[in-house]
Amino acid sequence: MATLLEVSGVSVTFDGFRAINNLSIAIGEPELRAVIGPNGAGKTTFMDIVTGKTRPDSGKVLWGERGIDLLKLSESQIAKAGIGRKFQKPTVFEEQSVRDNLAMALKNKRGPFSVLMWTAGAQDVARIEELAEEVGLSDRLDYRAGALSHGQKQWLEIGMLLAQDPRLLLVDEPAAGMTPAEREHTTDLLKRAAQSRAVMVIEHDMEFIRRLDCRVTVLHEGAVLAEGSLDHVTKNQQVIDVYLGR
Amino acid sequence: MSMDIPRQSLAPTKPPRRGFLRDNPSVLWFMGLLGLFTLGVTVLSEGMGIGMVSTNLVKILGMTLCLCLIAIAMDVVWGYCGILSLGHFAFFGLGGYAIGMWLMYARTEIVIRDSLGRGTIPPTPAEISEGVAAQIFGVVGSSELPLIWTFAGSLPFQLSMVVLVPGLLALVFGWLAFRSRVTGVYLSILTQAMTLALALYLFQNDTGLRGNNGLSGLQNIPGALDVPQSVLSVWFFWASALALGLGYMLFAWVVSGKFGSVIRAIRDNEARVRFLGYNVEGYKLFVFTITAIISGIAGALYYPQAGIINPAEIAPIASIYLAVWVAIGGRGRLYGAVIGAASVSLLSSWLTGGGAPNIDLGLYRIVWTDWWLVLLGLGFVAVTLFFPKGIGGLFDYLVRKS
Numbered sequence: 202m203a204t205l206l207e208v209s210g211v212s213v214t215f216d217g218f219r220a221i222n223n224l225s226i227a228i229g230e231p232e233l234r235a236v237i238g239p240n241g242a243g244k245t246t247f248m249d250i251v252t253g254k255t256r257p258d259s260g261k262v263l264w265g266e267r268g269i270d271l272l273k274l275s276e277s278q279i280a281k282a283g284i285g286r287k288f289q290k291p292t293v294f295e296e297q298s299v300r301d302n303l304a305m306a307l308k309n310k311r312g313p314f315s316v317l318m319w320t321a322g323a324q325d326v327a328r329i330e331e332l333a334e335e336v337g338l339s340d341r342l343d344y345r346a347g348a349l350s351h352g353q354k355q356w357l358e359i360g361m362l363l364a365q366d367p368r369l370l371l372v373d374e375p376a377a378g379m380t381p382a383e384r385e386h387t388t389d390l391l392k393r394a395a396q397s398r399a400v401m402v403i404e405h406d407m408e409f410i411r412r413l414d415c416r417v418t419v420l421h422e423g424a425v426l427a428e429g430s431l432d433h434v435t436k437n438q439q440v441i442d443v444y445l446g447r
Numbered sequence: 448m449s450m451d452i453p454r455q456s457l458a459p460t461k462p463p464r465r466g467f468l469r470d471n472p473s474v475l476w477f478m479g480l481l482g483l484f485t486l487g488v489t490v491l492s493e494g495m496g497i498g499m500v501s502t503n504l505v506k507i508l509g510m511t512l513c514l515c516l517i518a519i520a521m522d523v524v525w526g527y528c529g530i531l532s533l534g535h536f537a538f539f540g541l542g543g544y545a546i547g548m549w550l551m552y553a554r555t556e557i558v559i560r561d562s563l564g565r566g567t568i569p570p571t572p573a574e575i576s577e578g579v580a581a582q583i584f585g586v587v588g589s590s591e592l593p594l595i596w597t598f599a600g601s602l603p604f605q606l607s608m609v610v611l612v613p614g615l616l617a618l619v620f621g622w623l624a625f626r627s628r629v630t631g632v633y634l635s636i637l638t639q640a641m642t643l644a645l646a647l648y649l650f651q652n653d654t655g656l657r658g659n660n661g662l663s664g665l666q667n668i669p670g671a672l673d674v675p676q677s678v679l680s681v682w683f684f685w686a687s688a689l690a691l692g693l694g695y696m697l698f699a700w701v702v703s704g705k706f707g708s709v710i711r712a713i714r715d716n717e718a719r720v721r722f723l724g725y726n727v728e729g730y731k732l733f734v735f736t737i738t739a740i741i742s743g744i745a746g747a748l749y750y751p752q753a754g755i756i757n758p759a760e761i762a763p764i765a766s767i768y769l770a771v772w773v774a775i776g777g778r779g780r781l782y783g784a785v786i787g788a789a790s791v792s793l794l795s796s797w798l799t800g801g802g803a804p805n806i807d808l809g810l811y812r813i814v815w816t817d818w819w820l821v822l823l824g825l826g827f828v829a830v831t832l833f834f835p836k837g838i839g840g841l842f843d844y845l846v847r848k849s
């Protein structure tokens with residue numbers, strides 16, 4: 202398992218508030234990793250930094266075998282480099298069909314001229330149908346994404362993430378607002394995705410994390426508090442004090 | 448979970464693509480109607496037909512088609528891509544100036560050549576050039592040909608300027624604005640400032656474009672000076688109809704496929720589009736520039752029919768009207784922009800041109816030239832509040848009924 206993403210010594214301050222404090226974290230490929238922590242621990246800010254939405258004050262974020270400096274790339278370049286992100290609130294393009302949403306995410310050329318000339322080839326159509334099958338939206342392909350239920354929107358977004366074929370998936374609270382059956386399906390999806398890629402999941406639901414059965418990183422006040430198996434970190438007194446005990 | 452979703456939105460949207468025209472039946476409808484309209488006006492015109500439509504009306508209708516062309520460009524940039532540009536009339540005006548320079552130069556050259564040619568010695572090129580300069584720029588107290596008029600005698604050069612000047616201005620302006628991630632109302636203000644600055648600049652006498660006099664006599668086409676206006680007006684009407692038809696096809700194609708999908712996504716949530724790996728700024732710049740070029744072409748067809756162009760044409764208010772037309776017609780559907788531009792601009796020329804009878808209420812007389820803007824303002828507010836989809840939204844209603 203080679204290191205895919207290495208974040209070291211990153212700090213970021215918002216109006217005097219230290220959201221991330223000398224954070225160092227790394228993930229290999231393939232790997233499934235859960236990130237937990239109390240509210241305000243810096244989980245989402247960490248994802249913002251990796252995806253280029255927020256620039257840190259200091260520290261390094263290196264990517265891939267050649268150690269590309271992600272801090273020098275724009276959001277779209279980072280996405281093209283192979284990092285996909287699913288937001289906490291499902292953000293799909295509600296005015297457009299499920300098919301169009303997936304087609305936009307498909308791993309194809311992203312320049313305006315190539316996109317202008319693009320037409321869905323047999324391969325693309327097949328891939329879209331395969332993805333829809335995987336996230337259980339086969340019979341919803343030609344519906345407006347806005348007409349989907351909350352859980353289905355979450356899945357569509359996961360489908361779009363898979364369509365991008367990224368090497369690293371950053372998934373923010375995928376199970377929020379899902380029924381127990383939907384949660385189970387989501388766990389399976391993420392575990393399957395992690396067989397060939399790096400997947401990082403932010404979640405609050407301990408049951409969900411237990412089912413993921415993976416290494417867990419606990420964040421607190423913008424830094425790593427503990428790391429290891431779920432049983433290991435839940436026995437950690439500090440973790441119990443700041444997070445689990447409340 | 449989906450209990451609260453209105454029933455009609457649960458229906459599937461269109462099936463996968465089968466072909467451009469089959470997926471966009473409105474394009475065929477539009478082309479058919481435009482063709483019929485062109486044929487009808489030709490048959491009824493003074494110059495080519497039975498004379499029921501006056502030459503002046505043919506010109507107004509031809510100009511209206513040019514306004515429809517810039518309106519669909521505005522719809523693509525605003526209705527589809529979400530960039531509320533309040534400066535697209537600047538590009539329209541620049542297109543008009545570019546062609547106007549050739550029209551004025553070439554015609555003046557013919558006049559000067561004729562008058563100098565009456566002497567015993569044939570005039571030298573320098574004498575002709577001086578004569579043309581004195582004739583065109585005497586009105587601003589100059590007799591020298593400004594640098595930007597160097598190639599004004601060349602039609603191919605000025606035609607390329609129709610495309611290049613608006614295109615390059617949009618490219619540079621857009622690059623600076625989008626790169627700095629200026630969006631929303633700030634971008635609108637910036638575009639407004641651009642068109643205002645350009646208008647103020649052109650109002651000055653020493654800019655080489657005749658200040659507030661503008662360029663005039665543009666209805667006389669060098670090389671066709673003996674063709675009567677009644678016939679010329681039909682030619683320009685045809686050219687305008689052709690340009691609108693081609694522009695409509697182009698934009699309908701651009702917004703129908705994945706490109707349209709991406710720019711609508713940018714309109715709805717541009718940050719999300721970035722995380723999908725699309726260079727949002729590049730797309731905005733592309734759309735801004737191509738719509739500016741089409742606006743320039745629309746202007747180049749409009750002003751020979753209007754006969755005159757001056758800096759007041761590119762004052763910010765013109766671009767605001769453009770946004771109002773598109774809003775009233777219905778954003779995000781090309782035919783909506785056409786309906787809005789045609790109905791509002793024709794209504795405007797009817798009411799302000801003295802065509803509409805004033806209404807005597809006894810105590811008060813409604814004079815339409817005064818009340819037109821109030822009517823337009825109320826109409827705009829009413830559409831925004833009660834019919835956010837504009838007049839074009841009626842078609843959704845009809846389609847759902849049938």
